[in-house]
Amino acid sequence: MSTVLGDNRYGKAETRLVRVARDGDRHELRDLTVTTALAGDLAATYLTGDNSAVLPTDSQKNAVYAFAGRFGVDQPEELGLRLARHFVDGQPAVHRAQVSIVEHGWRRLGPHSFERAGAEARTTTVTCDADRAWVVSGLSELVLLNSTGSEFWGFPRDAYTTLPEAKDRIMATSVTARWRHAAQAGDWRASYEEARQALVDAFVETVPSLSLQQTLYAMGRRVLDERPELVEVRLCLPNRHHHLVDLAPFGLDNPNEVFVAADRPYGLIEGTVLREDAPPAGLAWW
């Protein structure tokens, strides 16, 4: 029985780019990790090693640096759109390109001085074909915790259920969120900052929360309620369990004060919230 080549793509992953804008007295600093992926009419290299359509991944990396030099880095969505369009328009065999950007934050300490802002990152994924582009923005490793106002009870109990009902527990998660834009242009900075704030606000204000699922849905809905340019939000929320320590053997109460922060295992809640009339996703999530 013969075998065939199915879906495939290739590119350069994790190109590390720092861009300093030195136009005035105050420097601006942008710190990005950029990944490119191309697909199209590329079967020959798989089947015979004919590389005549395979733009080197090294050239893709060079384009990242050259575009950062030529156009600067303002919003990662713009850099992604330029690069993805460049690959599709520049290479006849390339029918799709995706550029994924992780932006690492820095806080200003002075006109030329900065401090890394932590593990949280702003993310962007732009996908182009010959005709149009899809833009997904998001964030990762936004770690949030409510020290009260979280409950979990009323669940079914099977033969393997030993969990007691919880009327007051810690809720903590590390948010990974991605949201799809309706259009190919926009005020990317404002959109990002306000979508991020909507996620945080919904997490904080959804009290009591009866499940992390309820919080997830509230977070996604809040983003869509507040940002008309967005049509879909995908959330991945690990439940970072905090177990109450039994201090009774030591003659002590533990009125929800002392917890073990557990590493593994962890609950994992994944869900999508979208507008009822959201346009088709096309290649947005490719």
Added chain:
Amino acid sequence: MSTVLGDNRYGKAETRLVRVARDGDRHELRDLTVTTALAGDLAATYLTGDNSAVLPTDSQKNAVYAFAGRFGVDQPEELGLRLARHFVDGQPAVHRAQVSIVEHGWRRLGPHSFERAGAEARTTTVTCDADRAWVVSGLSELVLLNSTGSEFWGFPRDAYTTLPEAKDRIMATSVTARWRHAAQAGDWRASYEEARQALVDAFVETVPSLSLQQTLYAMGRRVLDERPELVEVRLCLPNRHHHLVDLAPFGLDNPNEVFVAADRPYGLIEGTVLREDAPPAGLAWW
């Protein structure tokens, strides 16, 4: 405009299980990390916090340990099938369950003594709905290197291409591979060991390799050629670049002997090889 809940699932991630079989003089050791994910008629908890259909992730974890105790751990595919079926059959609201298992290898040192075998892992993902099951097996972090026999030339050159053609380079990659079984039962151990060997053999024997893509396709095809029970192979191959060091400033030749092993960026080649008549994938890749 109203918002709706889209795709969603939840479960317990990374339950760490070590199972010792003590039946005879020689112990057997299995070391697994198990992740469960359930989906179905679960919108209520998202929309209102009604948890009456939400089997706790803690119960899912307990089931993992209880099943390991009751049935032992022989092949991870079997454990996955039992667990996934248990969740779908046991909870009316659960219409799909996926159990993903990473098995960490140990080498025997004595009847009761073992040594961890490295970062490479055997992986299994089983997905069930009410009617049937799909089994995907695979591996991760199998790191392979050919010190010669790899070339890369004849590629297109755009305005950002500076890469010289290579007639003899190091090819190194960390293989992540997953392969889909046609059936829901089989000799899982033999299938795994021989599919793994086919991947290794194809990597070693595809010389000259004119691109990592060519090697990828050869690896997938070899698995399908040798294992009739498999119908599709998905491969993810990072190109771990080894750059030749320029020793000329120090008065030395470097005839392909001294290399920098680079961390980032890296090429990334992803591709699928499948039988022309492969049955539909169904929920296999859910």
Added chain:
Amino acid sequence: MSTVLGDNRYGKAETRLVRVARDGDRHELRDLTVTTALAGDLAATYLTGDNSAVLPTDSQKNAVYAFAGRFGVDQPEELGLRLARHFVDGQPAVHRAQVSIVEHGWRRLGPHSFERAGAEARTTTVTCDADRAWVVSGLSELVLLNSTGSEFWGFPRDAYTTLPEAKDRIMATSVTARWRHAAQAGDWRASYEEARQALVDAFVETVPSLSLQQTLYAMGRRVLDERPELVEVRLCLPNRHHHLVDLAPFGLDNPNEVFVAADRPYGLIEGTVLREDAPPAGLAWW
């Protein structure tokens, strides 16, 4: 020839403790990773397996949680002092105890809501013997960057030197710093916050910096100049290289704007700054 037991110690590493203070309307949150190490008259367990003097590491972990419950967590130095004293005074065979605490920061979002502040951590190491205690405070993963004002020239050139002189480079580092207190009591919070600020200020203000070594010394000296309660500062500063990208092949200038942020290798500068009349370190750095 006979062999003997040399230096040894044992304890419980990385106990994860989250403490919520719920006294009022606003909760306080402290998030610590605690490691204990004990030494003393413990040779018997090594030589014969006689455990009659070996307080279980599990009991050490329990004491961490019990002390957090009983006394709360205000300053990690205080928790460390209490715990270390407890182990030395409570176990006749234990002649020394060290408690190392890593505090993970959270920012307040609301009365009961918090956001992880990033990878930077506040660190404390307390060591006790029967008679006294030594306190070392510090921080880790404080990542700082100056986008100008750093130079490196005038260095010797050997047969392996190809580095050009730099008159304007990026200086970036991830600071690990530890500072020794003269006394066993103090205003730990103010001392920490102001020592941290002194490090940041010295990094920002040491311009031009002619070497990362010069910046290191300025950082340590600033801490000692501003904090009379401190007598010694140990600094470990990786030089996180940012290499200027050559954009000339693409017809572009690169006036110190586009950089590769390199992972490895990295320079590593380690140094101590101390008062001329610093008291002996005793067991502070054990």
Added chain:
Amino acid sequence: MSTVLGDNRYGKAETRLVRVARDGDRHELRDLTVTTALAGDLAATYLTGDNSAVLPTDSQKNAVYAFAGRFGVDQPEELGLRLARHFVDGQPAVHRAQVSIVEHGWRRLGPHSFERAGAEARTTTVTCDADRAWVVSGLSELVLLNSTGSEFWGFPRDAYTTLPEAKDRIMATSVTARWRHAAQAGDWRASYEEARQALVDAFVETVPSLSLQQTLYAMGRRVLDERPELVEVRLCLPNRHHHLVDLAPFGLDNPNEVFVAADRPYGLIEGTVLREDAPPAGLAWW
């Protein structure tokens, strides 16, 4: 009060070197991560930014590659000795040099094909001053497990002790070991392989082991008993706890078969075993 510069050193960390020996039909592959550190008459750069004695860390990196090209890589101890001597002899201001090498293992698959052997690494640290050299060899991340034959009982019980006595538990650890050579020359390969085997044998054969401390001492002593060229062994053994799962709620026995492999916290046992007449350590552990 004036401040002074205390201990200090600087160098290049984690230079990644892959060396292929292509002399015959079969290639040999060595994969090293090399770190250099220099100290001496270097105060000027700290105090004034005068770099006239500061050999760039970039030159140190270049020397690593050049020496690998010129002399090949046979035993890492030899490469370390050459490099450390080079820095001390070549730079008048450098009075000490340390070269630390981590060797990553590969298994042969064919004449030009290799497979990474896992996380375990062979380590070497060579330190030179003007007059002599000290050589320390070792290994890291050798993960060992005995599924029976480990006990822990007879320990003291304080107010925080809840641990039951164990008569049959899993013992698992990730060995970090370093051993000091008496001399500056030797059959490094045989010494390494046999010292490693002695560690493994002692771990496997120390049954019953009444404490991880007892196993530690047995491991160190075995190395010294079998390898006359070695005089001191330092061991760091985390106790990777495997907790028995309580399956009683599910109507199941658990006769030492089903375990949770815990991540944190973990016990940590550190100890030194040395010959009674071991020569002074000098700078071996600098």
